[in-house]
Every structure is written in C-alpha cells, then in structure tokens.
Amino acid sequence: MYIERKHLIELCNKFLNEEIDANYLSVFSSNAIMSDEDDWDENDKIISDTLFEWDNEIINFPINKLNIKLWKKRLETNIDELEEYNFWNSHIEKQKTICEKYGSNWKPINKNLNIGISDNLDLETLNGLRHKTKKGEVCWFIWSGDYSEDDNFFKPICAEHLMQRKPKLIDYLGLDEGFRFLITENGYEDVWFDEKLLKE
Template identity: 40%
Template sequence: MNDKASRTLRERQQAMCQKYGLDETPPEQMVALAIGSLGRMPVYGTRVPLPEGGNIGWFIHCGEYSDAPDFYQPLHVEHLAERLPRVLDYLALPPGVRFIIDDEGYEDVWLDG
C-alpha cells in the first residue's frame, strides 16, 4: 500500500494544507459540482467564503466552465467520494483558494486575489 492510501482522508487534507502553507479549514458537508462536466480535464476547484446562511463553499467543475444557471448542482461530500474522489484531499484548503489538477499529475493551488 502506498503512503497516500495508508493515510486517512483528514491526514491527507492536513498534508495538502501544509504543502501549500495554508490554514486548514474544515470543509462543509455540501459542495457545488458540475455533474455534467465529469470525465473532462482538467479539474478546477474554487472555495469561496460562505455567504451568511450558506452551506456551500466549494465549486468544482471539469473541463470548460459554463455560466449556465444549472451548471453546478449541490452534492453531499459523501457522494463526491463516489463521483470525483481525486478532489477530496483539497477540501480542507481555506476560502479564497483555487486548484487545478489533471490526469497527468499536474497540480496547482493558489490563493485567489
């Protein structure tokens, strides 16, 4: 078993925050996922500060972005593990962070703004 598989999800999320020198922020239970974009590359994630009364901070899509009003659908994090497990390690990154990953091993994480 490789090192990544042997660590718990929380440990992997903490390691991701440490790798980029960012504070860990526990993820919400819901994300916004562009389900229709699954299977495309690269994968983009953006974490925004929660609006008052809001419960979704992460917006995740694959391939090209669309401004269509139904582009993103709310999804419980448990189901994200089934649909796009590769993004789980990034979910504890703080609001204001963006990431891009692909199948070739490319990874970029940065604070927006």
C-alpha cells in the same frame, strides 16, 4: 474447497452481472471462515481481508457495485482504494499535507455539506475554488472543461457522495477560503490563493 483469488474475482464478476447478491457473498464468506473444509493461503492477506469484509459489511464496507469493483481491482492488482472511496477521515492527512505545501490553513468542511459540481467530472482537467463559507450555503465549486456562467452549470451534491465519484477531490477540500486548485488525471497539480474569491 481451497479458495484462491480467482474464485473471489469470479464472485465479483457474478455480482456485477447481477447473478448473485450481497447476501450470497456474506453467506459464502461466513461459511468459508467457519468451515473446517474451506482453506486459503493465510499469507495472502488480501484473500483473508476480502472474506472478513464480505462477512460483515456493517462494520466494513457496503457490498455494492462500486465497492465490488474496488475489491476486484485489489484482488487483481494489490491496489487497495476501498478506504479512499468509503472513509472520509482517510483523506484528513492528505488534506493537511496539501494545505501545508501551499501555505493554507487547514479548514475542513463537514462531509454532509453540499458543494457545487459541473455535470461532467470525467474530463482530463479538474478545477475547484472556495468562496467564503456561509451557514447552509455552498462554498466549494468544482468543474471540468470550460467554465460557464449559466445558472444550471453547477449542481449540488453532498461532499460525502462526491467521495464515491472522485475521491481525489476530497484531498483538496481542506483548503481555506479563497483558495483554488487545478489538477489533471496525469498528476499535474496547482494550488493558489485568489483574493477576489473573498469579495464575491
């Protein structure tokens, strides 16, 4: 079989439709890599990368619906967002760049720390602010839409899990205590220091 991108895209669609599972993709890829009968364009790095990633998800990316959508996007558009959604350390340089741009010390949080988020993070505008860090307490609060003082407005989520939902937000979590940010889906960005946050 001569494997083309369209064949891998078809497998992505079957996985998303729950017609095949992760084991099927792993076996398919392993057979393709080991077989003398299967071949593909060796100059197409995305086909090769996809097969080798599916062959061993333990050292690459978990084969799940989110990542399958990202593999499909890469196969269709050449846009690769897999590391952004899966590897916390892939955001470190972006965090440092944002901190330098806005005059903040780089003060990263542990990826296992809980942060507070509003229910809906799919609106156009996203806001975030960082209070003083206290051991075991939430210091980052992120919301979209209108802010509310309601006790149930913010829900705790592990920062690493937020990466799977809105990886762009992780780029701002290296900002120091007292900093706020406002970003939009169309690329607007504002970051500033708010001294009042250190007193609350």
